[in-house]
Amino acid sequence: MRRFGAVVAVVAAVAVLSGCTGGLPSGVDGDLTNGWPAMPAPKVAVPTVGVCYDKAATNGVWCGDFVTQDCLRPHAVETVFVGNFTGPDADRSNPPSIGGQARAAAYAQCRKGAVDYLGDDYHLGMLRLTLVMSSPAAWAGGARWYRCDITRFTDALADTVDLGGGSVKDGPRGAHTMALTCYNDTAQDNQSVQEHAITCDQPHNAELAGLFTAPDISWPSDEKAREDLAFKGCEPVVAGYLGFAGGHDNSTYLGYAISFFDEGQWTLGDRTIRCSVIGLKNDSPNNVRFTGSVKGLRDRKPQGWM
Numbered sequence: 248m249r250r251f252g253a254v255v256a257v258v259a260a261v262a263v264l265s266g267c268t269g270g271l272p273s274g275v276d277g278d279l280t281n282g283w284p285a286m287p288a289p290k291v292a293v294p295t296v297g298v299c300y301d302k303a304a305t306n307g308v309w310c311g312d313f314v315t316q317d318c319l320r321p322h323a324v325e326t327v328f329v330g331n332f333t334g335p336d337a338d339r340s341n342p343p344s345i346g347g348q349a350r351a352a353a354y355a356q357c358r359k360g361a362v363d364y365l366g367d368d369y370h371l372g373m374l375r376l377t378l379v380m381s382s383p384a385a386w387a388g389g390a391r392w393y394r395c396d397i398t399r400f401t402d403a404l405a406d407t408v409d410l411g412g413g414s415v416k417d418g419p420r421g422a423h424t425m426a427l428t429c430y431n432d433t434a435q436d437n438q439s440v441q442e443h444a445i446t447c448d449q450p451h452n453a454e455l456a457g458l459f460t461a462p463d464i465s466w467p468s469d470e471k472a473r474e475d476l477a478f479k480g481c482e483p484v485v486a487g488y489l490g491f492a493g494g495h496d497n498s499t500y501l502g503y504a505i506s507f508f509d510e511g512q513w514t515l516g517d518r519t520i521r522c523s524v525i526g527l528k529n530d531s532p533n534n535v536r537f538t539g540s541v542k543g544l545r546d547r548k549p550q551g552w553m
Contacts, residue, residue: 291381291385291388291389291390291392292312292313292390293329293390293392294309294313294326294329294392294394295326295329296326296327296328296329296360296364297318297325297326297327297414297416298313298315298318298325298326299315299316299317299318299322299323299324299325299326299414300313300314300315300316300322300323300324300325300326300396301314301316301321301322301323302323302324303323303324303377303396303398304324304377304379304396307377307378307379307380308379308380308381308382309379309380309381309382309385309394310382310384317412318412318413318414319412319413320412321410321411321412322410322412323398323408323410324377324396324397324398325396325397325414325415325416326394326395326396327357327360327361327364327365327376327395327396327397327415327416328356328357328359328360328361328363328364328394328395329392329393329394329395330353330356330357330360330392330393330394330395331391331392331393332349332353332391332392332393333391336349336352337391340387341383341386342380342381342383342386343380345514346514350378350380350515351514351515351516353378353393354378354395354515354516354517355516356395357376357378357393357395358376358517360395361376361395361397364397364415364416365397365415365416365417365418365419365420365425366417366418366419366420367419367420367426368419368458368519369397369419370458370519370520370521371419371426371427371455371458371521372399372418372419372425372426372427373399373400373401373402373403373405373409373425373427373444374397374398374399374400374415374418374419374425375397375398375400375405376395376396376397376517377395377396377397377398378393378395378515379393379394379395379396380393381393397415399411399415399425402441402442402443402444403427403430403442403443403444403521404439404441404442427444427455427521428444428446428447428454428455428540429444429445429446429447429449429451429453429454429455429540430442430443430444430445430451430453430454430455431443431445431450431451431452431453431536432452432453432504432523432525432532433532433533434531434532434533437530437531439504447538447539447540448538448539449538450536450537450538450551450553451536451537451538452525452526452532452535452536452537453504453523453524453525453526453532454523454524454525454540454541454542455521455522455523456481456484456485456487456488456489456503456522456523456524457484457485457487457488457521457522458484458519458520458521458522459477459480459481459484459505459519459520459522460480460518460519461476461477461480461508461518461519461520462518463516463518466510466513466514473507473508474505474507476508477505477506477507477508477520478503478505480520480522481503481504481505481520481522482494482495482496482503483495484503484522485501485503485522485523485524488524488541488542488543489501489524489541489542489543489544489545490542490543490544490545491545497546498544498545498546499546499548500526500527500546500548500549500552501524501525501526501527501541501544501549502524502525502526502527502530503522503523503524503525504522504523504524504525504532505520505521505522505523506520506521507520508520524541526549526552535552535553536551536552536553537549537550537551537552537553538550538551539551
């Protein structure tokens with residue numbers, strides 16, 4: 248076993264007209280408002296599924312109007328689900344707080360909606376799912392919506408946003424290319440510093456094996472405890488992918504790598520990480536390359552091993 252590691256404000260200005268001399272003309276009663284229709288009640292803008300934006304919300308809060316972008320043009324995020332807070336959660340004087348159950352429940356709906364929109368779990372692609380709340384000012388104006396945005400990345404570490412055009416709808420499904428399969432992992436001090444996706448027929452050193460979801464426990468404050476939890480959870484995922492029984496990776500050539508838990512996601516109920524098979528020489532993947540998938544390979548040498 249080797250491991251690697253917008254309130255709408257309506258202001259009515261009342262004009263008062265006064266004559267210098269004389270009375271009112273015939274037929275005029277002096278009341279400027281009784282013949283006017285009532286102004287419509289202000290409406291709070293609500294986002295729409297399938298709409299793209301040229302910028303992402305700041306810290307998960309949307310402050311401003313909905314300036315959209317054609318999804319075929321470069322954009323930053325795409326809305327894949329829109330929900331509403333109801334019941335006691337909607338009766339709050341302020342939006343649900345960070346770390347609260349209401350946001351976690353909303354994010355659970357985000358994940359379900361994202362699966363329907365994408366066709367699969369967003370973790371299986373170079374994607375991030377973000378819960379976006381209305382601003383406190385919009386909440387005070389009656390907004391009770393939340394929206395769920397997907398951001399695409401050009402790398403598996405989610406460091407560089409992919410601003411290319413095209414919708415993510417059905418992106419990871421079937422033969423579409425948004426699913427992460429094989430990639431090249433460059434490491435430093437046993438930590439990934441670059442992960443570039445590549446097709447499996449090209450030389451690579453890593454392949455996504457599956458996902459691990461940690462149990463519903465409090466955030467482990469100790470970093471080593473989090474790493475141990477991740478490695479313990481990912482080894483059987485990788486072992487099963489390689490075809491080993493018993494949950495242990497016994498390959499001479501291939502170890503396993505993890506992505507790391509994120510505290511913010513954890514508090515939203517998202518405790519899922521990616522588990523990958525990775526080629527190792529002297530506990531480093533940097534000088535390893537092979538071709539083709541390693542699924543079911545067990546302890547055999549990968550094709551094109553170098």
